Amino acid sequence: MTPSAVRQAAARAARPRRGPPGFSGLPARPLLIAAGVLAVVAAGVLFPVAFPSPVATTYGFDTLIFVACASAWNLFSGYSGYLSLGHAVFFGSGVYAVAVGAQDWHLTGTGVFGLLPLAAAVGGGIAIPLGLVALRVRRHTFVVITIAFFFIFQLMAFNLAFTGGTSGLVAPILNWSGATYNNPFYYAALLLAGATVAVSWLIRRARFGLHLRAIRDDEDRARGLGVPALRVKLAAFVVSGAITGLAGGLWYYFIGAAAPQSAFDPLFDLSLALMAFFGGLGTVAGPVLGALVLEPAQQWLTARFTSNYLSEILLGVLFLVVIIFMPRGVLPTASERLARWRAAWRRRREPGAETRP
Amino acid sequence: MASQIYPAIADGILVGGVYALMAVGLTLIFGVLDIINVAQGILVVIGGYLSYVLSVHLHIDLFLGLLITVPVMFGLGLVIHTVVIRPLRGSERTSMSLLACFAVAIIGEGVLYAVFGADVVTLHASYTQSSFQIAGYYITDIYLYCFLLALALVAVIYLLLYRTRFGRSVRATMQDPVAARLVGININRVAALTFGLGVAVTAAGGMAFGATSGGFNPNSGYDLISRLLAIVILGGLGSIGGALVAAVFMITLESVVDIWSPSWAVAVFYVALVVVLTVRPAGLFGRAAVRAQ
Numbered sequence: 001m002t003p004s005a006v007r008q009a010a011a012r013a014a015r016p017r018r019g020p021p022g023f024s025g026l027p028a029r030p031l032l033i034a035a036g037v038l039a040v041v042a043a044g045v046l047f048p049v050a051f052p053s054p055v056a057t058t059y060g061f062d063t064l065i066f067v068a069c070a071s072a073w074n075l076f077s078g079y080s081g082y083l084s085l086g087h088a089v090f091f092g093s094g095v096y097a098v099a100v101g102a103q104d105w106h107l108t109g110t111g112v113f114g115l116l117p118l119a120a121a122v123g124g125g126i127a128i129p130l131g132l133v134a135l136r137v138r139r140h141t142f143v144v145i146t147i148a149f150f151f152i153f154q155l156m157a158f159n160l161a162f163t164g165g166t167s168g169l170v171a172p173i174l175n176w177s178g179a180t181y182n183n184p185f186y187y188a189a190l191l192l193a194g195a196t197v198a199v200s201w202l203i204r205r206a207r208f209g210l211h212l213r214a215i216r217d218d219e220d221r222a223r224g225l226g227v228p229a230l231r232v233k234l235a236a237f238v239v240s241g242a243i244t245g246l247a248g249g250l251w252y253y254f255i256g257a258a259a260p261q262s263a264f265d266p267l268f269d270l271s272l273a274l275m276a277f278f279g280g281l282g283t284v285a286g287p288v289l290g291a292l293v294l295e296p297a298q299q300w301l302t303a304r305f306t307s308n309y310l311s312e313i314l315l316g317v318l319f320l321v322v323i324i325f326m327p328r329g330v331l332p333t334a335s336e337r338l339a340r341w342r343a344a345w346r347r348r349r350e351p352g353a354e355t356r357p
Numbered sequence: 358m359a360s361q362i363y364p365a366i367a368d369g370i371l372v373g374g375v376y377a378l379m380a381v382g383l384t385l386i387f388g389v390l391d392i393i394n395v396a397q398g399i400l401v402v403i404g405g406y407l408s409y410v411l412s413v414h415l416h417i418d419l420f421l422g423l424l425i426t427v428p429v430m431f432g433l434g435l436v437i438h439t440v441v442i443r444p445l446r447g448s449e450r451t452s453m454s455l456l457a458c459f460a461v462a463i464i465g466e467g468v469l470y471a472v473f474g475a476d477v478v479t480l481h482a483s484y485t486q487s488s489f490q491i492a493g494y495y496i497t498d499i500y501l502y503c504f505l506l507a508l509a510l511v512a513v514i515y516l517l518l519y520r521t522r523f524g525r526s527v528r529a530t531m532q533d534p535v536a537a538r539l540v541g542i543n544i545n546r547v548a549a550l551t552f553g554l555g556v557a558v559t560a561a562g563g564m565a566f567g568a569t570s571g572g573f574n575p576n577s578g579y580d581l582i583s584r585l586l587a588i589v590i591l592g593g594l595g596s597i598g599g600a601l602v603a604a605v606f607m608i609t610l611e612s613v614v615d616i617w618s619p620s621w622a623v624a625v626f627y628v629a630l631v632v633v634l635t636v637r638p639a640g641l642f643g644r645a646a647v648r649a650q
Contacts, residue, residue, distance in 0.1 A: 317464060
């Protein structure tokens with residue numbers, strides 16, 4: 001190998017991979033990734049066994065709900081580049097779909113869980129008209145329209161008769177024992193989170209995901225190359241909305257009550273975006289990592305400082321730090337560093353081959 | 358009914374002027390920096406609290422206090438631009454800046470809660486309660502004063518943009534940043550000053566908002582920013598005239614709907630926004646280019 005060829009090879013290795021990062025943004029290592037996924041799944045399954053206290057499982061449940069919602073957000077916003085700050089619309093609609101259904105059909109006990117598909121259907125169904133309006137505009141205007149939808153829905157939750165207004169609705173009581181009350185919820189959330197990540201991964205691998213990313217990179221060109229842009233965007237929006245609605249329905253039973261402020265929470269929208277950005281926007285593992293780190297951190301901060309304000313300030317500061325110093329998220333930034341280190345290491349191992357330029 | 362509608366229209370136009378001032382700041386920032394400053398709402402509230410502190414603790418008149426609060430907010434705008442906006446680079450800059458401004462808004466809200474608590478605060482002066490009669494209807498003095506203030510400040514901004522060298526470089530940057538740079542305009546300076554200017558108007562906007570609304574607390578930022586966003590998008594992003602027209606039109610409409618249904622009046626904004634964007638994706642006065650990615 002001539003020195004120049006080696007130098008080229010080293011430069012190739014050192015160069016950060018162009019284009020959108022893959023599963024995690026890390027170089028593809030199927031075995032390593034499989035092992036990592038298995039470890040995370042095992043940790044998720046064993047968590048309530050290791051930490052059976054209701055406090056711990058409550059944290060776990062909340063975190064898993066956010067893993068699901070952040071992944072659902074990412075499979076639309078992260079892949080397509082259309083930032084939605086109105087996903088609480090789907091979450092809240094799922095909450096109210098189940099709440100109103102359980103109340104009107106007088107469901108009690110575990111029977112209420114039969115309504116969860118309804119939550120998904122409502123979340124996905126609402127996404128169709130909203131998407132048809134919002135997906136006609138791009139960039140800032142799209143973001144603002146999703147915010148507008150959010151406020152319309154919050155206003156409706158406050159003012160429509162069937163939502164119970166400001167006081168909201170109360171879920172049917174489940175007569176499960178207190179010690180293990182959280183566990184079924186926890187495993188349901190784990191299932192939902194796992195399924196969402198799997199869907200996100202499948203979409204990314206498929207032509208569908210390729211279409212979405214083509215739209216993100218250059219929508220006009222993608223359209224010119226034959227991508228049915230509106231249909232693709234709308235499909236992703238609906239899938240994302242359905243999952244978020246389902247998560248809302250499950251969350252409603254766990255919390256036991258629906259109120260306009262908590263079901264349609266502006267901080268929810270922001271948290272999803274923050275989690276996806278934190279881990280790595282548009283990657284499969286990024287939102288999972290973001291949710292696993294940020295949701296417990298936020299819960300802990302709120303519990304630790306009792307005042308919401310301090311945790312709010314810290315959340316904002318953390319957000320800024322991530323955006324400014326790791327604009328592509330933790331995983332892609334880490335992968336770049338790793339690639340650079342590996343190249344440097346390789347260069348050191350073959351000192352003779354490398355002549356300094 | 359007419360006895361209610363005419364005062365509602367008058368109030369709507371007067372308050373609409375105040376919103377127009379805040380919206381002009383927002384749309385200017387968008388035009389030059391290509392970002393939407395979603396922190397504008399909380400900045401207005403901060404401006405309101407500054408006026409509150411000055412009038413309650415130092416007994417400085419609300420309008421005189423602006424001589425202090427406007428430069429302070431201008432400085433705050435420069436700081437935000439330097440610390441948060443300027444470091445953002447790369448292809449994701451647009452979406453990142455939006456989230457960064459959101460983060461600023463959250464921090465601002467948290468700080469306000471920590472300092473002032475959640476209690477609703479109102480701005481008082483001798484002229485906030487008094488009113489005068491015109492054609493048989495009563496109009497509160499402060500509404501007229503704030504409208505005149507907003508009018509004066511919008512006129513100042515207009516003159517600044519269309520009669521000064523700085524204004525010419527701002528407009529050049531709005532039209533084409535690359536070409537502006539090629540002819541020797543210091544884009545970074547223009548961006549920083551524009552951001553400062555856009556934030557500075559929130560000092561006046563906050564005072565006027567605090568004096569004309571029923572009161573405010575740190576949570577008012579959400580309400581404000583959602584209205585302002587609806588206004589600037591309706592008017593067409595980056596269009597100053599559009600922002601003025603949309604502000605007066607929307608606030609008047611809200612004020613009139615409020616007669617029948619106070620709880621649904623706010624919805625008028627978003628419904629109008631959705632309807633207009635369905636028909637005209639670039640807004641009423643927007644350029645088609647706004648749509649391009």
